Amino acid sequence: MKVSYYPGCSLESTGKAYDRSARAVCGALGVEVQEVKEWVCCGSSAGLKTSRVKSTALAGMNLALLEKEEPSDVVAPCPFCFRRLASAQQEMREDPKLKAEVQEAIEAELGDRLEIHNLVDFLRVKIGLGPIAARIEKPLIGLKVVPYYGCFMVKPRQVTRCDDAENPVSMDEILATLGAEVLDWDFKTECCGAGLSLSKTEKVVELSGRIVREAIFRGADAIVVACQLCQANLDMRQRQAARQEGKSYALPIIYFTELMGLAFGLAPEALGLNHHLVDPLALLKNKGLIG
């Protein structure tokens, strides 16, 4: 199977480990990933806040580029990019005036044949648990994890089409298939503070801190994520949160694709597991999951 791949800006920079592991896992599952040529930023949360027409036009520019590619399935690992592209598509479908305005601004006609997927649902639904199970070489026995979905992949449900935005299970099912022990918890879709990381750091320390605290309370060895912004916030801000409480946290924040790759027998470095602030390698060695 061949899909168009929209990495987005973060995956070229702070989210390289996600990009690397996503491509590696897709490759291992026989999915041919074709990066869309000459893509531009989707506008992110800053674009979305400041101008409706600009952010829709940026998404529209990418949709036009994606339509030039042969596959109609599009995979966007970054949950914000995923939601922005899917949302722009939906908004233009419902509002022909907006679509006309965007088409004029980007000097291109837009069709409507693309299906935009986030990476978790793509692997869970389009590929399925069977092929994932069949690819496992080293099951993740003994690893206790809490899956953290964050916001943009699931909410608002009217945009993401998520079955259950309060209690999504797709990542739980993938992790359980890999052999990990998936713990129950209430913070699957609580916000980490997202784009306020820099401008309102204290808010992100508070929000990310309570997620890490809860995961530790549940006895998790690691939080598993599907978003590079969640990864960065939880990884980077947990130390400040711990300091405020007079404690010390060192909870690894790992991409679900890194764990898939590990279970598939791929090298930790090829997955970017050596790139995180809180080192997951010691934990994984300790559990006998890497040599």
Added chain:
Amino acid sequence: MTRLNGAAAEKDFLARVVEESGQNLTACIQCGKCSGGCPIASAEVGGPRRLIARIQYGQKRQALEDPTWWYCVACGTCMTRCPVEINMYRVATALCEIAEREGVAPSEPDIHLFEELFVKSVERHGRANELRVVAAFNLRTRHPFKDLGSGLTLMRKGAISPGEMLKGSRTDERTTRLFARLQRKGTEDGR
């Protein structure tokens, strides 16, 4: 305390926000589920329920200066739980555009600065160069060494590289042209 007198200007503001956001704020029953689940709601910031009340009452200045929509991270929790499915990040965009047009000073200058630098980066380069945006923000807010420790560790681990800062200096005519065209059109339409 603002007295409401049902003036045309008050009704007009509500109608404008409803139209520009595409969200029917008149359907809001003030149940408060939105603020109950909102990650940024607090005594200081307020939250979506109070912001909608201000718009419903035509309290234009209070609404445009309300920190809630600056803080909004577009998480979508409020819309997911709202009984009448109001999408508040669409309301945030509408208020941001109206405030900009009417020259209302941002009540949260740091959030505004970050978003402005980010969008500028996209306009010039087609893609956001995250490290440059971070560096520019820290310099402009006079905290040049903010998060330096984490940054250096990430560099040592090969997660980010200083070379990325240089890579993003290539300009992208497509986005520059797109923004210029929309700017021009916005001015013509009186937006």
